[in-house]
Amino acid sequence: MAAHIQKHRDARAQGHKNVGKLIPLYRCLSEWFAFIFFILVVFGGYCPAQDTGSASDLEQMRISTIETKGNVTISTAKILSTVRARTGQLFDADSATEDTRRIARIDGVEYAYYNTAVAEGAVKLTFVVVEKNLVRQLVFNGNKQISSGKLAKELAFKQGDYLDVFLVRDGIGRLTELYHKRGHAFVEISLDEAGLGQGLVVYDIKEGPRVKVRQVEFEGSESIKSKELAKAIKTRSRKFLFWPVYYDQQVISEDLTKLQDVYQKKGFLDAKIDVDSRFSEDNKLAYVRFAIEEGPVYTIEQIIISGNEFFDDETLTEGMKLQVGGFYSKERGDFDRRHILSRYLERGFVDAQVRHRRSFTGPGKVTAQFEITEGKQFRIGQVIITGNESTHDKVIRRILDEEDFAPGQWFNADIARGDGTGELEKTVQRSVLAESIFIKAAGTRRDRRDAQVGIIEGQTGSVMLGAGVTSDSGLIGNLVFDQRNFDITDWPRSFGELITGKAFKGAGQRLRIALEPGTVQDSFSISFTEPYLFDKPVSLDVAGSSFERYREAYNEERLKGYFGFEKRYKDKWRRGVSFRVETVDVARLDGDAPKEIRDVKGENDLLGARLYIRKDTTDSRFTPSTGYHFNAGYEQVGGDHTFGILSGTQRWYKTLYQDLADRKTVLEVKLHGATVVGDAPPFEKFYAGGTGSLRGFDYRGVSTRGLQYNPTTPIANPERKDPIGSDWILLGNAEVAVPLTEEVISLLFFVDSGTIDSGGVRASVGTGLQILIPQWFGPVPMRFELAAPLMKDDEDETRVFSFSVGALF
Incomplete structure (x- = not known):
């Protein structure tokens, strides 16, 4: 019998799995003997067996039977479907060898070979398959603090997979890293190598104590206070003021890098920082010490700009952070390099380059140099848009036009950087909800560069399910359908287009349908927005809504239709009607509802027209830190009631302080005033109190109140109980948000004040927490506030604690 072995390495898995193919040989051979055997198999191709004749003799015979041996989990049918040998064919050694290679490519096969035997003048062909070993059992011994299920999730394999010894050994590092993250600094993990041959993977774990950080100190920090340095790092003795922090060497290493960066940014270019950790005798407590050698602060002796012809030095240095006599840092140098480059890019110098260098001219002295290569100036040629399968070209072009990025204009390569980071690229991406937008300069014309706009479209439609609860409005559910790339003219050509979402899509319009049932109020709304009416920077909004809420003395239901136009200006002002x-x-x-409420009982029809202006310069929609927002307008209302409403609101935001971890302490100041012109019904007047108004007072708890009244049964000694609204209102709020140990939590301090047409000035002070966890609760922060009224009227209703929490599912 001749035995032919073909070890097929070419079809094995990638990376370190190539070596892992020899693992089953360890079951019966030592590593050296396995290696020798492998060499013989690969380079010899044969394994000596019973000699039944030469290959040339066998190739004169036909194959009588084809069988398989050794396969346990892989079916014979699957193996035989892979080979090309067939009964009745003449035997061919080369073809049989190639068949073993095909078998070796089957997932789960370690290697394969064939045997031949002669019976009654024919060849019996047997393919012998050696299957990979399986992970038959996965065991963790000694784990008490972390469950076996969580440990198993950290591994790159699971029970039932083919056993890869390298992945199994890699698991030691993965498990160790997990334990280190949990604070088990002294964990020891070993692998039972003896069991691998039987498919038994056993990790023996000595967890050791969970080490708490007891103290973090900074030695040698003279120029920067230890309190400030502590804010820049994650290693601390307490988290959220109360919870312990556990020792993690990886985090400490990152903190060391962060501290180096802090000193570099302050001009301490020679600063050296080392870290030393000591542990208590029982290894349960850690004492972390950062040893700092600050060195001198490097100051700027001279700033040299060269290569500039289009701009003079004075123009380029305006707005730079580096100043002669001030301290030098690489961060500031890089900022100024980008600042100078932006001046050129925005004026069409597409190929401009700025190189920044520093040279040391003496002890603690630096000369900052900026070398400019201006290149040529280009205007925009054609605008070529690619990748937009659903979105119409004009949707993108009109955004570019509004931003003055159109043919004939200077090619502003500062806002169109070609890598998706330019402000124009971000604007287009936000507007059309694309995954990415790249605007690159292309072409070879002498004074023109085409704008190549590449878009990767994203998901523009969504169905969101959420819930919220507030002290003002109770529990509210939220079901929203929102399509941000709607096309009202794109009717479906088939039912399939409607179901798959291919219809009503591509024009950049917005359709939003929201159902918000609640325990205190219910609402439903549907709205449509065309952001570029007649391809101009004018938006059209059309909406319909219903609203129901029980007020203090009555139930209020509203059914509303709305449409409006708003024009956008380049200086961020907007005006609308x-x-x-x-x-x-x-x-x-x-039964005791005031007469003012009884006078408007039933349906009241209103027709209103409003003119307004507004401007928003803030840097964030939900958590602004700089800029302001202004909104003022007048509405004239007719119908069953005739009156006017004049209102205005101004909000200012300013960053008071930014710590070494770039967390911002932000001041917000708000002024709001409104007045009724004429005689308005109670449901159109003004009420104060609650979140966003006067904290420390109940929702609508500050208002003129009406006397209890019953037209059929007179009320003895009636009181002014229920609010009926005020003809005018003036509110002032100031709030400071101070970030705590984590970026997601801010401590709030606020003062609210206001007055209405009855009573005196109301005022309150308070504190609270703002929590922002976008991945759990969406972009709107949660707020928990405690407030105490300092000045109030006897009829006002107060509330000490207020809150608002929402989440998307």
């Missing part, structure tokens, strides 16, 4: 048609139903009155 809007119209509403609304029916307000006042029903289910309390």
